[in-house]
Amino acid sequence: MSRGKRAAGGRTGKTRKTAGVNNFVVKFANVNGSGSASANNLFAKAIFRMGIPVSPHNIFPSNIQGLPTWYEVRVNDKGFLGRREGVDLMVAVNEQTIVRDIESVVPDGYVLYDSSKALRPIRKDVNFLPIPLKDICLREFQHPGQRQLFQNIVYVGALATLLDIDFGILTGMISEQFRGKEKLILPNVHALELGYHYARDHFDCPLPIRLRPSRKARGKILMDGNTAIGLGCVYGGATVASWYPLTPSTSVVEAYGKYCKRLRIDPGTGKRKFAIVQAEDELAAIGIAIGAGWNGARAFTASSGPGVSLMQEFLGLAYFAEVPVVLFNIQRVGPSTGMPTRTQQGDLLSCAFASHGDTRQVLLFPSTPKECFEFAAGSFDIADRLQTPVIVMSDLELGMNEHVCDPLEWDDTGGYDRGKVLGGEQLEQMEEYGRYLDVDGDGVPWRTLPGAHPERGSYFTRGSSHDAMAAYTEDGNVYAEVMDRLARKFAGAGKVLPEPEIQADGASRGMIYFGTTAGAIPEVQHKFAKRGVRLDTLRIRSYPFHDAVSRFIEEHEIVYVIEQNRDAQLKSLLKIDCGANDGKMRSVLNYNGVVISADQIQEAILVDLPEAPEREQASA
């Protein structure tokens, strides 16, 4: 030990096999509302800027101030960015949870804590990194707010030394963040330096778990799904957003508004080419979007479980009256209020069949921010083409956490597809117009917009039974014809929906998954490959399912259906729609509110594999 520093575990030379250079998990245990979020974000982003793949997760309470909140950052040079169990370094600065937080650290792991107050040593098999955060800030800063806030920046500075974060990147980010508020740059950089120097003078730095600049994340972006959706709505031509604030969907409309204020201002007049209505509830939110869609504007709303439940009646109207509208469902844990700040894929069935009577809704399942952007922009084309609601099924994990992904792309050559809309001139040429006539045989009729023609093309939109001319009818046969046409339209929807992503190599077993489960899959494949096990994969990206989904199930002896809910909702939907044999489909489920991990998937499948010794144990 040189200069009397603490060896901080480096002494034993032992590190956990799973952790090492560019491969570890750091978790921050904070108090909600203490200003930790931006400091923790600074930490994660700095690692990303070193070119290292990183996946930060917020595990936050439904609370404004005072309750415990965690931020978990996985660093993995192979790019395995699903959640991993076990914490290699805990920044334990919340007294409420410190005992439990320390207990969750792996043997030989590290605990950075605020030593301004003595800590009762509760474990001997972890390495403590005491830093008097409070005392340092009391000494260095005058303003009470800064004394609290900068404790977070000080520990980021210390982590820079401990983990070998490029200090220039950190100070550069501080300068970017406070552009326009320059006088805040100096104290922030000072706080970083305080931590940096303290760690350098007191510990053997860097730790065995540390960073090394990489190329793996070069050229990528680090973005959350909700921001990508908001931006996608701007690119997709949405002009009307109506919403009711609800975690975890709120930031969708906030992002849309932020980008609109930059990108949707008419240069000549300074006026806005968008309108956002914060409605009185979710019923009104979707009603406004449907009214706008009916009248030819591209419109959307964003919500989550409780709000989507309230929208059911209107979703049925839009299905039956054939009005384009887009709903972003950023799923959270249900039923009822559930766990509002935790993630789940629990709304599959309630959205696929949203509303009473025979209804089927089009669903899209993004799994990366890039897909959030593409599906958001594309959903308006799909809704217009099919004249029906499109529900984009994201979740809290994707929506509210930042993910490393490829940069967003936009093809300037393709215009918007507004679907079958007849203008005044076309109406003038027509002999007969019927709103719900299946002229083209694809189940999609032609619509007109109010004001199109002085004497032709008007019709009465209704949720009551109607004939092909949009007139009210109680004739059961006419009703059935309309319902059959809607079924035909739905069955043919696949051609405008994203196809499943398939990796098939002739394996006898396969995995079907969707959405945020995708984060864990490359690691699952890697783990199985090491054991000599091969599994084909299919990632579902839309509903109704493409034919390729049925084929994939047929072609495999056993199919593992991996999803994040209790009731195996995707498996049910596959049974209903693909007629899949229940015996060959096996569920891998996770519904504890945090995203499914590669370990969970691997363990669940291992016990089911015939060649695995675990299987004998399981059946014994």
Place this chain on the structure above:
Amino acid sequence: MSYIVKPRFHHPQLQKNDLGYTRRDYEGTLTTLCGGCGHDSISAAIIHAVHEMSLAPHQLAKVSGIGCSSKIPSYFLERSHGFNSVHGRMPSIATGANLANRELYYLGISGDGDTASIGLGQFCHIVRRRINMLYIVANNGTYGLTKGQLSATADLGSKTKSGEESQYDNIDLVSLAIDLGASFVARSFSGDKEQLVPLIQAGLSHRGFALIDVISPCVTFNNTPLSAHGYKNTWENNVVLSEIDFVPMRKEITARYSAGKDKEITLHDGSVIHLHKTGSGYDPGNRENALLHVNEYKKQGRIATGLLYINQDQSDFHELADTVNKPFNRLNEHDLCPGGEVLADINETFM
């Protein structure tokens, strides 16, 4: 099947308006409501009003909720697009439609169940939001389609045909609308076409949210001598606070009631409202006064009608939201999509 096509033949000398349309061009399908229903009189008043002011039917969109009232958009303005939505939610459909195209006229038709019970929340918020539209409530104090239950606008002590007596205070939509900031509030009676037609014309021309609460008796379930919303009570206790005459824009002012005229109001589109003397000296420009009068007459068991409140200085939703003049539904990708180059810059901010 309750959809009946109307015979097309008509008198060759039907009067044409400035657009060359006869009143027949503003009609709809045959009504399926009960004979004598007040709502049919409202349909007739709408047809009369819109034809007379030479409004092109395709420039107007009809929106409604659910109930007897909400059926009537089928019975007028067949050349207008219509949207019969879900129960109590017409205001949200109207809001969205108005956002998509600010150039059209929007006519909302609702009932007392649709507006004062299931849709009370949406009603309050569309008033607050100042959507530019005319919202007509066909108010009969009862649920007709479900056979005669009392509605939330039924006055305390009012009795339906089955003898059920209202035990609760009623929700007065006129006071509520004035209180929440509606800029045009009127009450009328389906049996008084002279009063109703100019109110509809003025309400459509008014920029901002306009409400007309129309007492419209239900002949089948709520028209007994003890029904507050019956013909008898409405005729006997109707107090006309202010009578108006409407002159569409660009029309020569030929005041039918010039002798009694005491005030002119020019609307934003150039149309003119003549307020004529009723002896009361009532000023519809004063919000507190309007609330005071409506409540005072209500206490006496009387119904204040006419143009009760008007405020022309209020901005509508589009002005508040600072939206472009061109309707949203005519903006294309050139207007709306920032393009690939901008996206490359945005990517940079996430690196």
